[in-house]
Amino acid sequence: MKKRKHFAFNIWFSNMKLLSLAVGILLVVLILSYTKENQRKEEEELSQMQKNITINITNSIQFLETISLQISNNPYVVEMIEDVDEDEDKNYFEDNQVIRMEVYTFLWSYILERDKVTRICIFNDKSDYLVTGQSFEEGETQKPDRNNYVKTLYEKFRKTDRHTIFQVKENGQEGALCISRKINKNGKMLGCVEVELSLKETAALIQQLCGANQNVEVRLWQKMTPDSDLYITENFPQEEKNDHMTKRYFYSEGEVPEYGIIIHLVKSKDAMRRETGKILFFGVAIYGILLIILGVLQKKVTTELARPLIELSKKVIEKNQDVTQEVNLEKIQVEDELGVLKQAFDDMLLSIQKATNREIAAKTSAVEAKLFALQAQMNPHFIHNTLFIVQAYAREENFKMVDEICEELSDMIRYSANWQQNVTLGEELRHVDCYMKLVKCRYEDGVRYFVKCDSVSEAIRMPQFILQPIVENSLEHGLKKREFPWIIEIKCYTENNCWMIEIWDNGIGITPDKKSEILLFLENIKMGNQDILEQGLKIGGLSLKNVIARLYLKYGENMYFDITEKREGTSVILGGSMDD
Numbered sequence: 001m002k003k004r005k006h007f008a009f010n011i012w013f014s015n016m017k018l019l020s021l022a023v024g025i026l027l028v029v030l031i032l033s034y035t036k037e038n039q040r041k042e043e044e045e046l047s048q049m050q051k052n053i054t055i056n057i058t059n060s061i062q063f064l065e066t067i068s069l070q071i072s073n074n075p076y077v078v079e080m081i082e083d084v085d086e087d088e089d090k091n092y093f094e095d096n097q098v099i100r101m102e103v104y105t106f107l108w109s110y111i112l113e114r115d116k117v118t119r120i121c122i123f124n125d126k127s128d129y130l131v132t133g134q135s136f137e138e139g140e141t142q143k144p145d146r147n148n149y150v151k152t153l154y155e156k157f158r159k160t161d162r163h164t165i166f167q168v169k170e171n172g173q174e175g176a177l178c179i180s181r182k183i184n185k186n187g188k189m190l191g192c193v194e195v196e197l198s199l200k201e202t203a204a205l206i207q208q209l210c211g212a213n214q215n216v217e218v219r220l221w222q223k224m225t226p227d228s229d230l231y232i233t234e235n236f237p238q239e240e241k242n243d244h245m246t247k248r249y250f251y252s253e254g255e256v257p258e259y260g261i262i263i264h265l266v267k268s269k270d271a272m273r274r275e276t277g278k279i280l281f282f283g284v285a286i287y288g289i290l291l292i293i294l295g296v297l298q299k300k301v302t303t304e305l306a307r308p309l310i311e312l313s314k315k316v317i318e319k320n321q322d323v324t325q326e327v328n329l330e331k332i333q334v335e336d337e338l339g340v341l342k343q344a345f346d347d348m349l350l351s352i353q354k355a356t357n358r359e360i361a362a363k364t365s366a367v368e369a370k371l372f373a374l375q376a377q378m379n380p381h382f383i384h385n386t387l388f389i390v391q392a393y394a395r396e397e398n399f400k401m402v403d404e405i406c407e408e409l410s411d412m413i414r415y416s417a418n419w420q421q422n423v424t425l426g427e428e429l430r431h432v433d434c435y436m437k438l439v440k441c442r443y444e445d446g447v448r449y450f451v452k453c454d455s456v457s458e459a460i461r462m463p464q465f466i467l468q469p470i471v472e473n474s475l476e477h478g479l480k481k482r483e484f485p486w487i488i489e490i491k492c493y494t495e496n497n498c499w500m501i502e503i504w505d506n507g508i509g510i511t512p513d514k515k516s517e518i519l520l521f522l523e524n525i526k527m528g529n530q531d532i533l534e535q536g537l538k539i540g541g542l543s544l545k546n547v548i549a550r551l552y553l554k555y556g557e558n559m560y561f562d563i564t565e566k567r568e569g570t571s572v573i574l575g576g577s578m579d580d
Contacts, residue, residue, distance in 0.1 A: 008306035015298050016291075023290055027283045035276050042272060046216065046252045050265045052209050053218065054254040060116065060202070061177060061259055064195045065164055067110050067117055068181035071193045072163075076106065077122070081183050081191045084128045092128045100130060107132045110195075118198040119176065122183075124191035125154055133196075153192065157182055166259045168199075168222050175199045215271060219264040389442045405441055408434045419464070425492060425499065426458035428467045432490070435468050439475065446484035453492035460499045460578060463554050466547055470503050470572055473544050478507020478570050498560060500575035509565045521545055522561055525552050547574070555580050 111133040123129030176196040250267040479486040558577035
């Protein structure tokens with residue numbers, strides 16, 4: 001025999017699956033959110049660092065330009081370089097030490113701040129030059145190459161209208177950012193002044209801006225031509241750019257467009273990955289601990305909650321064993337205590353359904369008995385409507401009409417006496433036709449009636465005595481209160497697998513109160529009001545409500561009934577399902 005699982009275990013197991021899924025999703029979301037936020041901060045920090053470096057390099061170069069402008073426009077320097085230009089000595093400054101020291105003293109005030117200016121050089125195209133400040137190699141003063149550097153620089157000035165030229169010098173071991181500016185007087189170029197900031201000092205400035213971010217690598221280069229670059233810092237392989245594209249590096253790029261300098265900041269993501277790995281490890285550990293704690297708590301709670309159900313299910317099992325032995329019912333094996341209670345509840349519903357069916361059967365028998373009694377009352381009702389007509393024609397000795405009336409009356413009596421649960425629509429229409437012929441015998445051409453129905457609709461089966469009471473109701477309550485002609489139209493059709501019949505008269509119409517009364521009656525019987533239903537089926541109550549009640553008994557919720565004003569008259573539409 002299969003062992004039954006306890007209801008408490010099933011609840012605990014289901015809850016733990018949901019809780020483990022929820023906690024797991026929450027931890028994953030938190031870890032992903034933390035990682036994404038950390039990555040965003042790293043990218044923002046690197047971007048801000050790149051902006052700061054760009055601004056500081058721009059300011060440093062612009063400061064070099066300012067110094068070169070001040071020196072080139074200083075009257076003392078202009079007069080001095082003019083004198084040098086007129087002197088025929090090979091190197092004016094080597095032969096005139098006094099002037100050399102005066103110029104040194106003048107220029108040294110600009111080099112007091114070593115992190116802004118490291119070297120100043122004044123020279124002309126005749127190999128006269130003077131340099132002060134830090135040289136490319138500490139303690140060594142280097143001369144410009146007369147044949148190459150000076151000649152090239154002068155050639156550049158001749159080809160441009162600019163007074164300054166920016167370049168990155170690679171002389172010596174370090175290199176420098178250099179601003180070269182013309183010294184002019186009366187439109188004549190007397191010489192040049194160069195103000196430099198060594199790349200060593202530039203690197204120190206960049207390192208200061210990077211601060212604690214030791215893992216950030218800064219790379220600078222100057223865009224020389226579309227096909228060639230001059231790297232200010234060391235070159236870096238092209239594959240690192242590809243690595244950035246594969247998300248291995250944080251990467252930020254800036255530019256100093258007026259000087260053609262491009263700045264790249266690269267930082268490896270390894271540190272962030274290691275930190276993320278630690279967080280993931282602790283997250284898994286916390287996830288396991290939480291599951292253990294939640295499992296213990298859930299076990300305790302579900303056990304307490306399920307105890308009453310378990311005890312109840314034991315009592316139900318004991319009771320069901322006795323009932324099964326007494327009534328010989330099949331015993332169904334269930335999985336847990338909840339299944340036991342469900343089975344007991346199903347058995348209770350089945351018992352209630354059987355009791356309800358017995359009650360309905362008893363009520364139906366009572367209703368059918370009233371219908372049979374009603375049938376016995378219908379024949380005198382029809383006979384009474386024709387007695388005066390027969391009497392009138394007999395007095396006139398119109399025996400042909402008397403014969404026809406008697407034949408129609410005989411057919412009606414035969415139809416009424418032959419009680420059936422269901423008849424065809426064609427039989428109902430022939431019964432109405434007999435009734436209307438008797439009416440026409442009384443009112444002659446004052447009454448007109450029309451029937452529109454196909455052969456398919458005539459074969460539809462429906463309850464007996466449905467149409468004639470409605471036609472009679474139209475005559476009594478709608479047409480007799482107005483002048484001739486009286487017109488009655490009957491139309492039969494099918495719609496959505498239902499048969500439908502519309503009876504229209506050109507009478508005075510129905511009052512709103514009467515219409516509300518009829519529709520309220522219909523609503524009450526649909527809500528199961530047995531007293532209202534029996535009231536509609538009362539003896540001698542062959543009326544519109546009687547028709548509605550019998551339609552409901554036959555078709556239930558599948559019946560259709562509506563009454564409206566139409567073309568200055570009244571239209572009654574009734575119907576039912578063709579499957580019932």
